[in-house]
Amino acid sequence: MRLILITGMSGSGKSVALAALEDAGYYCIDNLPPRFLLELVAFLSHEGQTRLGVAIDARSARSLDEMPAIIRALSEHHDVRLLFLNSSTQSLIKRFSETRRKHPLSISMDNNTLNSTQASLADAIKHERKLVENLVEFGHQIDTSSLHANTLRAWVKQFIQYDQSGLALMFQSFGFKRGIPLDADLVFDVRILPNPYYNRELRLLTGLDQPVIDFLTAISLVGAMIDDIAEYLVKWLPHFRNDNRAYLTIAIGCTGGQHRSVYIAETLAARFVRDANVLVRHRDIASAVFASISS
Incomplete structure (x- = not known):
């Protein structure tokens, strides 16, 4: 069952x-x-x-x-x-x-x-x-x-x-202005990176949209941040597995949770999809769309 x-x-x-x-x-x-x-x-x-x-x-x-x-x-x-x-x-x-x-x-x-x-x-x-x-x-x-x-x-x-066998990696984007997720095991702050929000053509888009992806991909500092986070995870994932963890939530936070954190969470998920069961969630990307929980 x-x-x-x-x-x-x-x-x-x-x-x-x-x-x-x-x-x-x-x-x-x-x-x-x-x-x-x-x-x-x-x-x-x-x-x-x-x-x-x-x-x-x-x-x-x-x-x-x-x-x-x-x-x-x-x-x-x-x-x-x-x-x-x-x-x-x-x-x-x-x-x-x-x-x-x-x-x-x-x-x-x-x-x-x-x-x-x-x-x-x-x-x-x-x-x-x-x-x-x-x-x-x-x-x-x-x-x-x-x-x-x-x-x-x-x-x-x-x-x-999703398949529950082995360690499940959850990459979750969020915006610091709405608070750090209580379910996060690891939190990475990417607010120091250039913000697409200040580009009027990108402001209403998200990190899932190609123009924002192109904007962030072209910035070497963004790539360096992703490489550093990935290197950290590669080093410590075996230890999390040895600790018999079933889930590990890696939270990536920017200011509003719309652009940088979304792009980086998606990019990291793509890198680790062959190493673990990978899930991606974007907590604040649709914050203005749905009615809030009342029960």
């Missing part, structure tokens, strides 16, 4: 991700307590189900500690992938405020007994981070802080389609 587990912070887009799995033909269940996973997978496997998506969040706080052992047990017989959705505290507070929804942990727990003390939203988010932080290392993390719903849907579909 292909089993996709979706977890992470409440308000980070788990319902959007689960809907994307459902659209892709997965049998989906929301908010399943982890202790029932083994039973559920065994039953559905017997019934002939081959694709299952399960969302697990802080409402299952009492059994979250069991997740690592459950994931290991399931991985012995099934293709198990964990997708961890994260978001900045500021973004989460804004989303809960806009939707007027209560955070699952807004009512505090005291000695496993529910009491009437209402925790502040910021405190609830802080507590939830502690509950789920141990799950990050088991899967692929996506920072949805400034991500749009349609972009997240596309990234989830990309996540379930």
